[in-house]
Amino acid sequence: MPTISPGSWTYGRSGAIPGPATPTGSLSGRKRPSDAAPLAAIGLGVTLLLFACAEAPGPADRLTLTPISFAGLPGWDGDPVAAAIPPLRLSCDRRAAAAEARSAGGESIVGSRADWDRICAAADRLAIGDDAAARAFFERHFKPYRASNGGDAEGLFTGYYEAELKGALRPSARYNVPIYAQPDDLIAADLGEFRDDLKGRRIAGRVVAGRLRPYEDRAAIEAGALKGRGRAIVWVDDAVDAFFLHVQGSGRVVLDDGRVMRVGYAGQNGHAYFAIGRELVRRDEITKEDVSMQAIRAWLEAHPGETRALLAKNRSYVFFRELEGPGPIGAEGVPLTPGRSLAVDRAFVPFGVPVWLDAADPARPEDRVRRLLIAQDTGGAIKGPVRGDVFWGFGAKAAERAGRMKHIGAYYLLLPRAKAARPVAAR
Template identity: 60%
Template structure:
């Protein structure tokens, strides 16, 4: 077996165990090496590097209303306030210690609501921008997600026959950072059998009835494709037959690696690679109903849900997400709660840019790398359109408290 192929198998085995805190989010991914083909040097590991910048370097900074991002930051501050002030925030203390944030969080609470000028002064006086890169690469992929609306019923009927399942009691999740600090942000999931952690049933096995008869059904919906995409988004709303709306959110994942079905369709020549998007994938599934279930089952990842009360949906940080201002990131590089200045292509117009202040508050199964993000667009038709089309190149700057010099600084 060629060495590069063996390395890929080992990496794939590890990634297959990693479960995200948010839903699975679609993203392109390279194919494995072809067995027997000429092998190249192993891929360079991703490394976050940060370069100090000025607010004048942030494209579009003066045209954004930073006050719209303050509610998101305040929610994150509530979480940070519960942390020991001496504890580092993020991997390798990239954003200092929790005590460094107490000062800026206290100041954030004093900024008048909806005062754009005051909000901008707050950020410019309390924070230092840092240009993020993967070594020297400052551009990465930015996608979008939203809160979909499904039709459902509390009881199974002929129409409502696709279940959204609660977390099974025997599903065990392990935070790998408790055993290896270098694996911060990574988790595995499975179930105990004979004193050993074994893989949990995959999507195909669950769809075939592996968990039937255990009373795990939270609600029944009328469209298997809608349910599949809800797994990808991680949260949504279900309008019940009596007119009430149930809000559901991610609770757990079965531990299997997320496989983007859009990539499978592109690899097989069934959708042009440059045309892969949520609308094009949905169109293919609708046009090939006999093959749709089999294709969806090729993604072994399966998400379990819980009912949400109050504000929502909730991100991986445990706070309610703010439409257009919450960003899903890779927490092994970017800490939750950090303000992020985003500059990326607008999914609705390649001649326009999405330039706005956001807060890192979530993650997803496909959100991996130092310069990678997923914009939460909210609820409704426009949010669905933006999320479904967003596959943008862009970059970002992390805003860290004044006086914090991260170890990743250049």
Template identity: 40%
Template sequence: MGRRRIAAYLAMALLLPGTAPWAQDTEPDLAEAPTVSVLDFDDLSGWAADDHAAALATFTATCGDMRAPDWIAVCNMAKTQTPDSARTFFELFFTPVLIQDGTPALFTGYYEPEIEGARQRSARYRYPVYRMPPEALEIRPWLSRAQIEQGDALSGRGLEIAWVDDPVALMFLQIQGSGRILLRDGSHIRIGYGGDNGHPYASIGQEMVRRGIYNAHQVSAKVIGNWVRRNPAQGAELLRHNPSYVFFREIRDVSPEAGPKGAMNRSLTAMRSLAIDPAYVPLGAPVWIEKTGFRGLRRLMVAQDTGSAIKGPQRADVFVGSGPGAGKLAARIKDEGRLVVLLPIQRAYAMLVEDNI
């Protein structure tokens, strides 16, 4: 360690009286033991050119919810920083750690969809957005998508949050897990994930390929939507191939300007918030990404969300924003690269020691 890194290490020890320098929380059991490499900030391609102040603002938005003593200490230090000291803060109190399990890195994108709707059902708005029925919490799995849509298990119970006019957009809303329903008076209803029916997700695109409707390279969200709208009866049956069904909750405590809530129950920041696998990356941790491909990124982000498809130390989902433009951008992100998590110094070196035992 350089002189500045040693000073930071000693500073953290003073910030954590009574805590062993190598102490860390109990980590969850992992299916495969990963390899851990401690890097230097000079190893991070593009590090010096990033907007560290923007990353600091995103980090401080959620670090106060982290409960481990070392994270609490780092968060308290973060809140005393100015934009000009942001880069020095990260370099002084964190260590870059590369965690790998042999699986190539994969970055995808996600967004907050917007869909037109209404509070009341009408001839146009006839597809319901449901709250979670209480029995679906107890019976696992509960009814399938086909049983929900073709039966009356939810009708007449007041579980409808709103009604929308597009079943394809509603399914993509369920896949994303959150979104905004735009009302005709210019206001909107913000909704977040409220639970599911316990059935596994089945890909509509893969099913279209299996049926010979399209080749794999032709399938996209837009193609699926257009085909279902051109073939309403067959399209409804196709969508029911996916037995998974997501329920929502109405979110009232987020301003229209703020992003949707992530797994930390705080608003996400476009192009600074990241969904990760918390088995490898602590929620709230700064994460450096080096993404190749479409609109390559060299950027310090913050792990503020999770996702059922985000599994492994080198798997991440970039939150790109809200609305149709963000949706188009998110759909184009499927890139390789590298993910490096920034950990408090003693936690990082403790992982290295454990990995070498």
């Protein structure tokens, strides 16, 4: 249960049920909205996912929120915060911050629906691109809180992006790697619907002789296990590109006729994620210090005879669907905004909350990324009270930035001032 300490709020999750070891799909802790496919179903922190296995927070993990002033936010005056207004409006449309927040003393830690109705109405009245007005809006309606894990304010921050592949709607000698839709016999269950202490835990498989059994793993699927059961929505020309699409969870496929298909996460086979980067480090193929998406891709391309066996060690397999309209879509169910959308552990940080980030810049590690983002995505590798994954967008520059982002930093939650003014009773 939440506890309140003087000058700060502290709350966490029960450690009775271990978290899933997979950073993918329904088993990742990522809740998939019925009308949208999340982008980073697996791809949260590209480098981290390729190197480190996902771990659930332990029972001692506690998010402590300590109030500070806006003057105490590192670099607050240097960010064009008006860029965070459009993604905030998208979150307002979903009302996710109010509807899906954790509770503290019977009321959401991010305030009531009425609080957010007032905030969202004020955001709608702002002129696009007016930094002075946007800064005044945030300072008027929000109160900053330094986030820490029981006093430790530092955590890991990574990046992800939208991948690009080349493909065709029909298989051929060139386009021979299928991107599968979710099979009809894949069953995903939210265990929280059965027991309150299993909230946030999910499992997937298929029914065999009346029992839910594990689904086929990556090796079996790539060997043809889904023939007659699975449906490829598109065929691509490179198995490594397809694997990285699985890591990212969403991407654009440039078809052979020039059209562009956007694909997004639809489901996952339920098997635990295996980090191939960690395996390469274990083999002394790559040093721990040099691990990055770029280094792992280079190794795979230089060792084609070993690629399939290495990829098969990751038994997790992701299924996709074609996306229409704006995208990519985050787990909150809204389009993600490059450089302004953040994936968080929703056990601690609700969707729709503005978050001030202070971390090293992957493009220039000697500099800092100090900017306002909106919590709009999540994923299995994003575990803990101080943990985030920045969506950098689409294209080579975004891929480079995401692939190299693996830095220690801190963040601050902006919560409604109206909430801060009301007392919260500990339970």
